[in-house]
Amino acid sequence: MARWLTALRHVAFAVVAALVVVSLAWLALNATRDPNVAEIRHFMAQGGASDAEIRRAVREYLERRGRFAPLHERYVAWLGDFLTLDWxxxxxxxxxxxxxxxxxxxxxxALANGLSNTLRYVVPSILLAVGIGVAVGTYTALVPDSRLGRVASMAAYFGSGVPNFYLAVVLPVLIAIPLDLLGSDVTRVVDGGRVHETVIEGAVGPFGINTTILPVFVLTLGLLGSQVRYARTEVLEYAQRDFARLVRAKGAGPVRLARHVLRNAALPLVALFSTEVVAVLVVDVFVLEYVFPVRGVGSMGVRAILDRDYPLFVGVTAVVVAAGVFGTLLQDLAALVLDPRVGEE
Structure with missing residues (x-):
């Protein structure tokens, strides 16, 4: 099969898989009873409302939410709106x-604004973690007795061993607040030789310390350990192959040897990268945006659950599913590019 047909098949499968998962999320929400209906009936009954008034209020609520029609009709209408980006x-x-x-x-x-705020710290974190992790892992594998490599590995493993939630809480207390990196807005007024200070709480620094830089640091440190560990494992495996021994026999230095080894280990490292993207958007984003004041996809998902905001919840689910499917698709397409044996059968 030609490579372009294989790539097209992977893309089509990714689109269908994403649509099926989002449809299941919509069905899980709409095929069950709305908990708000029970609350409406309870509070109206306590207020002395008649049964007819309660039924009329519940009917108006369900019609306003679009949940009064049969399930299959609602699904067909929702599917048409979803495919035309009318969410x-x-x-x-x-x-x-x-x-x-x-x-x-x-x-x-809402998702466009939230996704831009989330990507503002997710993209730099992934790039830093992958770049530093692959470099450190390769260096520690090819130069195992290096003191610098051991120190870097220990720091990376320490970062991956500490929960992101703990780092997100501790870092502002230990670093940002004592150094006034959060950019607290302090107004000083001199009155009769005395200085009065007014601090506006919740202010952030001019460079988004509390919304960008600290989340980037926490997320990078959390991802770095796995990148170092897998890069070191893959490089050690390929460094013992015959082609690596031949490169050494020709007198190649560590940089040239690393280039040859990484070229062969690229496929499993790309698979790890796609897995990390899914893990970040499924778990870490929600944890970090719960601690830091980032109005991103994670905080929107939590708010949608607490407020029972069904359209917003389905939209957040679609973003998370798209990220997971994109990671798998990236892995499949990378295999077509990096491995010449794929797609030719």
Whole structure:
């Protein structure tokens, strides 16, 4: 089979898989009872409302949420809207309206803003972790007796062994706050020789210390250990092959030897990279955005669950599923490029 046909088959399978998973998430939410209905009935009954008033209020609520029609009709309507990127409006997020009031925020707009805030620290973290991890892992494998390599490995393993939640809580206390890196806004007023200071809490630094730099540091440190460990393992395995011995016999230095070894170990390292992307967007993003004031996809997902915001929850699920499918697709396409034997049968 030609390579382009193999790549097209992988892309088509990725699109179908993403659509199936998002559809299952939508069905899981809409095929079950809405817990808000029980709360509406409970509070209206306590307020002395009649059964007819309660039924009318529940019907209006379900019609407003679009949950009064049969399930299959709702699914067909939702699928058409989803494929045309009409993901509805959020129940918990609002934006400024044309007349100065507040109107519900479209889910696509909310996800666009949240995804940009999340990628602001996720992309640098992954690039730093992969770059530093592969370099350190390769160096420690080819120069095992180096003191620098041992120190770097110990630091990387320490970072991966400490939970991200703990690092996210401790770092601002130990580093950022004592050095005033969070950029607290202090207003000083001199009155009769006395200085009065007013501190505005919640302010962040001019370079986004609390929303970008600290999350990048925490996430990079958490990912670095696995990158170093896998890179070292793969390089050690390929460094014992015949081609590596031939390169050494020709008098090649460590840099040239590392280039030959990494060229052959690229495929498993790319597989690790795609796995890390999925792990970051499924777990670490939600943990970090719970601690740091980042209005990203993770914090939106938590808010959607707490506020029972179904359209926003399905949208966040679609983003997470797309990231996982993209990671798998990247691994498959990388195999086509890096391994000439793939796709030719």
């Amino acid at each position: 509805g409006t959020s129940y918990s997020l609002t934006t400024a309206g044309p007349n100065g009031g507040r109107v519900p925020l479209p889910v696509t707009d």
